[in-house]
Amino acid sequence: MRTMNALGVLAILVVNTLSSSDLPKPSLEQIAWQDDEIGMFLHFAPNTWQDAEGDELTTPLDQINPAKLDTDQWAKTAKSMGAKYLVFVAKHVGGFCWWQTKTTDYCVKNTPWKGGKGDVMADVAKSCKKYGLKLGVYLSPADRKHGIEVGGRTKDPAKQSEYIQIFRTQLTELLTHYGPIFEVWFDGSLSFDASDILKSYAPHAIVFQGPQANIRWVGNEEGFAPYPCWNGARYDSKTWGTLTAQDGTPDGDRWLPSEVDCRMRDTWFWNTKNERSVKTLDQLMEMYEGSVGHGAVLLLNNTPDTSGLIPATDVARAKEFGDEIKRRYGLPIVYSQGKGETVEAMPSAPATIDAAITMEDISQGERIREYVIEGMVDGNWVQLAKGSAVGHKKIDKFDTVKVSKVRIRVLKSVGEPVIRKLAIFRTQ
Numbered sequence: 244m245r246t247m248n249a250l251g252v253l254a255i256l257v258v259n260t261l262s263s264s265d266l267p268k269p270s271l272e273q274i275a276w277q278d279d280e281i282g283m284f285l286h287f288a289p290n291t292w293q294d295a296e297g298d299e300l301t302t303p304l305d306q307i308n309p310a311k312l313d314t315d316q317w318a319k320t321a322k323s324m325g326a327k328y329l330v331f332v333a334k335h336v337g338g339f340c341w342w343q344t345k346t347t348d349y350c351v352k353n354t355p356w357k358g359g360k361g362d363v364m365a366d367v368a369k370s371c372k373k374y375g376l377k378l379g380v381y382l383s384p385a386d387r388k389h390g391i392e393v394g395g396r397t398k399d400p401a402k403q404s405e406y407i408q409i410f411r412t413q414l415t416e417l418l419t420h421y422g423p424i425f426e427v428w429f430d431g432s433l434s435f436d437a438s439d440i441l442k443s444y445a446p447h448a449i450v451f452q453g454p455q456a457n458i459r460w461v462g463n464e465e466g467f468a469p470y471p472c473w474n475g476a477r478y479d480s481k482t483w484g485t486l487t488a489q490d491g492t493p494d495g496d497r498w499l500p501s502e503v504d505c506r507m508r509d510t511w512f513w514n515t516k517n518e519r520s521v522k523t524l525d526q527l528m529e530m531y532e533g534s535v536g537h538g539a540v541l542l543l544n545n546t547p548d549t550s551g552l553i554p555a556t557d558v559a560r561a562k563e564f565g566d567e568i569k570r571r572y573g574l575p576i577v578y579s580q581g582k583g584e585t586v587e588a589m590p591s592a593p594a595t596i597d598a599a600i601t602m603e604d605i606s607q608g609e610r611i612r613e614y615v616i617e618g619m620v621d622g623n624w625v626q627l628a629k630g631s632a633v634g635h636k637k638i639d640k641f642d643t644v645k646v647s648k649v650r651i652r653v654l655k656s657v658g659e660p661v662i663r664k665l666a667i668f669r670t671q
Contacts, residue, residue, distance in 0.1 A: 263658025266608030267475045269498040273457060274606060276449045277500055277635040279327035280535045282379065282426070283561075284504060284544035285317055286511045287363075288335040292549055294514040298337020300387060307354040312363070312551025318370035320545055320553050323562040325569070328425050330379035330542065331367045333417060336430075338388030344416055346409045349388045368421040379426030379449075380417050384410065384433050394434035407435050418444035429453040432484045451502060452484045459501045461539060462487030466505035466530030468539040471632030474500045474609050488539070493609050493632070493657075500635070503534040504542040507557050513546040521556050527564045528571070536638030571670040572600065572638075578666035586662045589648035597643045598668040601651055603633045604661040613655035618646035643671065 269277070287309075289302045321329045334340045340350035342364035352359045364380070371378045384395035386409075390402070395410055397403050414437055418424050426449040427441070433453035441448065441455055450456050459476065461468050472488050475495030479486075488501040509520035522530075527543075534541040545553050545561060553561075576596060579588040599616050603609065609632070616628040616639055627649070628639035649667050653660045 263608055263610060266493075266610065266657060267495050267498040268608045269474070269500070269605055270457070272447050272449060273498055273500060276426075276458070277538075277540060277605065279377070280540055280636075281324065281326045281531075282328040282330060282502075282540065282542045283317075283321035283324065283326040284330050284332070284381075284511075284542050285367075286332045286335065286544055286546045287341070287551075288332065288337055288512065289339050290335070290337065291512050291514075291547070294516065296510055296512055298335060298339060298387060300337060304349075304353045305355055307351075308356045309547065309549060309551030310356070312356070312366075312547070314363070314366040314370040315373065316552055316558070317367070317545070317547070318374040318376055320558050320561050321376055322374050322565075323558075324543065324565040326376065326543070328377035328379055329367065329371055330381055330426055330428055331364065332381040332383075333364050334381070334383050334386070334413065336383045336385040336387055338383075338386035338391075340413070342416065342420070344413055346412050346416075347388065364417065364421055372422065377425035378422065379428065380421075380424055381428035381430060382410075382414055382417060383430055384453075385431055386410075393431040396434050410435075411437060411440060414440050415444065424448055426451065429456075429484075432456075454484055456484040457499065458540075459486050459488060459490070459499050461501045461503045461534075462489055464505055466503060466526075466541070466543075467533040468501055468503050468537040470537050471630070472501055472537045472539055472634070473632055474498055474538065474605070474634050493612060501539040502542055503530075503539045504544070505530060505534075506544045507560065508546065511544055511546065513548045513554070518554065518556060521560055524560065524563050524567055527560070528567055531564075531568060532638050532640070535636060538632060538634035538636055571598070572668060575600070575666035575668055578664055580662050580664055582659055582661050584653045584656075584660065585650055586665050587648055587650040588665050588667055590646075590667070593645055593647045594667065594669070595643055595645045596649070596667045596669050597641060598670050599628065599639045599641075599649060599651075600664065600666045600668070601633050601637045601639070602635060602663040602665075604663040605635055607661045608657070609634050610656045610658050610660050611653050612657065614651055614653045616641075617650050617652060618644055619648045620644060620646055624650075640670070643669075 428451045473491035476499040577590040627641045
């Protein structure tokens with residue numbers, strides 16, 4: 244139950260019998276990943292030439308010649324929207340490989356692009372290094388060219404071991420030839436073990452799905468994380484690697500934050516019919532505030548056309564998005580930090596505000612379970628917002644109000660709350 248202190252202010256309520264030492268806590272790699280907040284996905288495959296979301300295996304390889312392909316343009320687009328990392332789809336479900344693999348003929352070496360000598364994965368790696376982006380790679384376990392279904396499964400047991408070896412070789416090539424890999428995507432999860440390869444060549448990587456997953460799919464492709472979006476989860480050997488944000492619990496036995504993958508257009512791959520579907524700036528900001536603003540990481544897809552360039556409309560919108568994030572949330576009016584049930588932030592003079600950002604020190608676990616944001620208005624504390632989860636970051640928006648100071652008051656927690664940042668903004 245809640246108790247009152249001598250001043251009549253609600254005192255902090257320590258939840259149930261848990262102690263802060265019992266809470267799941269993130270690894271250093273997970274903390275760094277959550278601090279990145281935004282990544283850029285990049286989908287490009289033979290289906291780009293087919294107006295299709297999945298490769299229908301109908302495009303002759305001699306027609307795949309993205310003559311203007313420019314991975315520097317891709318990297319600059321990512322930087323302009325504030326992304327800290329780029330995840331390149333090196334092999335989508337069709338099985339086509341954009342690197343010089345020795346495992347299949349269905350790859351870039353059998354296209355006319357750069358006379359069959361090109362390696363898009365290598366070019367992406369160079370551009371990421373040039374522009375200060377971390378490099379991620381998407382390697383689909385499904386492979387239509389080889390008759391392989393979701394998870395890397397085949398209906399023919401005789402072919403299963405053969406494909407496992409193909410996939411393991413592909414993964415080894417990608418993790419050893421292109422520099423440090425920051426994130427590895429096994430879309431649809433992975434039905435067999437590749438832990439030895441990850442441990443040997445990418446021991447610090449963020450892994451999406453599969454038995455070694457250390458992040459979660461949010462559960463939708465619309466750009467929003469549910470609220471609360473708790474970082475904790477409970478281990479379950481049957482479902483591990485396919486949990487979503489809906490499986491979150493602050494009292495879980497491990498830290499498993501959510502990644503929100505979504506699209507600039509209404510499809511993952513460019514096609515000739517969907518330029519009008521490019522998200523508006525308002526839509527993108529709603530996605531940002533509903534993903535990063537709920538403590539998740541936003542992975543926003545851009546997709547080149549058949550020339551190899553991201554279309555100019557999409558490039559311009561990506562920059563507008565990055566600029567608007569900076570305009571709204573780049574420079575707070577004032578910010579503070581501290582420990583305990585109440586942390587205040589006081590501007591040098593009364594300020595008009597309409598948003599607050601709160602961040603916990605997640606290295607200590609997700610301790611806050613209920614809070615209110617209050618502003619001092621004409622000498623009285625007025626509630627501006629309330630919530631449950633804070634985690635890495637919570638953006639609270641409210642009606643414009645003029646305040647002399649702001650505070651967060653934690654009503655329920657496990658252990659002492661540790662506020663990494665309390666910041667206030669005028670976004671309009």
